[in-house]
Amino acid sequence: MTELQQSRPESVTVRALNLSDLPQVLAIERRSFATPWSVAMFVLEMSKPSGISLAAIRHGRLAGYVICSRYDNAFHIMDIAVDPGDRRSGVASALLAAIIARAGDDASYTLEVRLSNSGAIALYERYGFRGVGRRPRYYADNGEDAMIMWRTTGRPWEGA
Numbered sequence: 001m002t003e004l005q006q007s008r009p010e011s012v013t014v015r016a017l018n019l020s021d022l023p024q025v026l027a028i029e030r031r032s033f034a035t036p037w038s039v040a041m042f043v044l045e046m047s048k049p050s051g052i053s054l055a056a057i058r059h060g061r062l063a064g065y066v067i068c069s070r071y072d073n074a075f076h077i078m079d080i081a082v083d084p085g086d087r088r089s090g091v092a093s094a095l096l097a098a099i100i101a102r103a104g105d106d107a108s109y110t111l112e113v114r115l116s117n118s119g120a121i122a123l124y125e126r127y128g129f130r131g132v133g134r135r136p137r138y139y140a141d142n143g144e145d146a147m148i149m150w151r152t153t154g155r156p157w158e159g160a
């Protein structure tokens with residue numbers, strides 16, 4: 001695997017996320033979430049040796065990022081966001097494809113997503129994630145339930 005991974009070759013490249021990217025990451029995070037992560041949360045997640053943190057570059061600037069942590073045998077997509085002006089251009093798709101390429105197509109992946117976030121759910125379903133349950137009132141800001149999604153070649157409740 002090379003450091004630079006080409007996805008939609010005409011527009012998006014993916015590379016490792018660096019601490020020096022954090023100003024742009026925080027700006028996108030604040031535009032994307034009602035309860036954005038703090039800089040300390042990014043630093044903590046990015047410091048985990050088994051995690052995978054990637055940046056997507058489009059038109060020469062950081063357009064999106066993904067933070068993925070490994071717990072036991074499963075990779076947990078902790079945070080993914082794309083700058084509003086770069087959405088629907090394949091940026092998140094490039095990031096998810098790069099995570100799967102690095103961690104392995106046979107690995108197990110999981111995430112939580114708001115039930116109301118139909119765009120993200122459609123994206124994840126396109127990458128083979130399936131809803132397997134709910135976490136009631138998971139989101140503190142509005143008490144919304146989370147959908148738990150898994151992408152696995154086996155059964156997620158076994159061995160993860």
Ligand SMILES: CC(C)(COP(=O)(O)OP(=O)(O)OC[C@H]1O[C@@H](n2cnc3c(N)ncnc32)[C@H](O)[C@@H]1OP(=O)(O)O)[C@@H](O)C(=O)NCCC(=O)NCCS
Binds near residue numbers: 126
């Ligand atoms: C969800 C998010 C990461 C998607 O990023 P993106 O770069 O726009 O996604 P892509 O362009 O790769 O989309 C791939 C496919 O996912 C689906 N999709 C993505 N966003 C969608 C939306 N808003 N509505 C419907 N389908 C959507 C579509 O099938 C899309 O393919 P298409 O554009 O050919 O129709 C982005 O909208 C975002 O940052 N949202 C705010 C943060 C967020 O909700 N993160 C997820 C938290 S769990």
